Amino acid sequence: MTKPTDGTTLLSDHVDARPVTTTDEVTAGRNDIVQLDPDHPGFRDAQYRARRNQIAQLGMNYRPGDPIPDAPYTDDEHRVWQTIWKALRPAHQRHACAQYLEALQRMNFADERIPQLREVNEKVQAISGFRLEPVAGLVQPRVFLENLADGVFLCTQYIRHHSTPLYTPEPDVVHEIVGHGVTLACPELAELNRLFGKAVKRASTADALETLSRVYWFTIEFGVLREDGQLKAYGTGLLSSAGELEEMRQAELRPLDILAITRQNYDPTHFQPVLFCAESFAAMHEQLRAYLVVS
Ligand SMILES: [Fe+2]
Numbered sequence: 001m002t003k004p005t006d007g008t009t010l011l012s013d014h015v016d017a018r019p020v021t022t023t024d025e026v027t028a029g030r031n032d033i034v035q036l037d038p039d040h041p042g043f044r045d046a047q048y049r050a051r052r053n054q055i056a057q058l059g060m061n062y063r064p065g066d067p068i069p070d071a072p073y074t075d076d077e078h079r080v081w082q083t084i085w086k087a088l089r090p091a092h093q094r095h096a097c098a099q100y101l102e103a104l105q106r107m108n109f110a111d112e113r114i115p116q117l118r119e120v121n122e123k124v125q126a127i128s129g130f131r132l133e134p135v136a137g138l139v140q141p142r143v144f145l146e147n148l149a150d151g152v153f154l155c156t157q158y159i160r161h162h163s164t165p166l167y168t169p170e171p172d173v174v175h176e177i178v179g180h181g182v183t184l185a186c187p188e189l190a191e192l193n194r195l196f197g198k199a200v201k202r203a204s205t206a207d208a209l210e211t212l213s214r215v216y217w218f219t220i221e222f223g224v225l226r227e228d229g230q231l232k233a234y235g236t237g238l239l240s241s242a243g244e245l246e247e248m249r250q251a252e253l254r255p256l257d258i259l260a261i262t263r264q265n266y267d268p269t270h271f272q273p274v275l276f277c278a279e280s281f282a283a284m285h286e287q288l289r290a291y292l293v294v295s
Contacts, residue, residue, distance in 0.1 A: 034137060040169055042161035051077075055158040056136035064152075068118040068134060071157040071173075081114040083165040084174055087242035095245040097225055097232040099281055103127075103185040114173060117155055120181040128190030132181060137170070141213055142200060149197030151190075153180055166243055169269070179236025183220070188285045189234065193220065195292035202295070211262045212295065218261045218276050219288055224248060225256075225278040234281065237272075244271060251275040256284060258291045 034052045042048035051074075058069045073081075092104060107123060109115050121132040130151045137156040147154055155176040160168040168175065183189040196216055203209050222244075223235040231249060238244045251271075254260065256278040264274060278284030 041164040041167065045161065048161055052158050058157060059134040059136040062134045064133060068121055070116045070118060073114050076162055077159050078113045080159050080162050080165045081174065082112060085109070085111055087166060088178065091242040091245040092239065095233050095248065096239055097227055097234045097281055099186045099188065100182060100234060100239060103182045106185055107182055114159060115177055117157055120177050124181055124185045127185045128187050130184040130190050142209055145200040145212065145216065146197055148193045149201050151194060153184060175236065175240040179240035183236055192285065192288050192292065195289065196220065199292050199295040214264065215258060215261050217266055218264065222272050222275060223278065223284065224275050225281055225284050227281065231277065234284065247271045248275060253277045256287055258287065
């Protein structure tokens with residue numbers, strides 16, 4: 001993983017890095033223990049590693065249908081959220097698409113504390129029927145994507161290391177809630193997530209899964225569109241990172257073309273140099289929907 005030198009945020013994600021070993025029939029494919037890479041910001045911090053394991057345990061213990069457990073965040077962790085949220089709020093106003101901003105307003109996140117998954121889930125479920133369920137953080141791409149078909153979004157609850165509040169090498173609670181949680185409170189984006197899940201369930205080969213993962217990456221995670229002539233983000237990886245939002249204007253913009261996306265490689269450890277831009281939110285929804293229902 002490459003850490004940026006300018007204090008901005010990068011993000012790797014569900015579709016590339018969530019290996020897992022199974023433990024029992026109920027949690028099969030959903031959870032594993034926390035392992036940090038040697039270059040992870042928290043690798044040498046025994047206290048952080050203990051926190052990660054403690055919060056991962058909530059996901060490990062969770063059974064579908066249970067009430068979602070609150071994570072006992074510390075004051076230090078809430079301070080990390082405050083730093084992130086202070087950077088993200090104005091960035092959203094400048095760079096987020098209207099549908100995202102509307103959904104964000106419904107979430108009404110507090111400035112001073114990390115929103116609990118339970119609270120976000122209540123609002124998302126009432127709007128789109130999607131359920132956010134906690135996991136330890138390590139989920140195979142197929143498991144993660146197939147759950148979308150059933151309206152289940154598997155969420156991590158830990159927050160990134162305090163030494164790098166604007167950088168995370170893996171999806172943390174900020175990405176899950178500010179990115180996916182909010183977009184799943186937008187009915188059109190929730191529908192697309194479900195369709196991705198259904199397409200992945202039909203995909204029987206590794207190549208077909210890879211293709212769908214790639215389309216998910218360049219749309220749901222890093223999609224941009226035109227709104228009144230302005231470039232706006234609808235992708236969760238962009239919307240959960242002030243650094244990515246600022247940087248998206250430096251990317252090479254290509255027209256949203258699903259076939260081109262399926263041929264485009266990506267590196268989750270750097271800012272995205274190529275983004276695919278839809279002509280509008282409606283055009284994006286229509287194009288993706290048409291592709292997913294026949295995939
Ligand atoms: Fe994501």
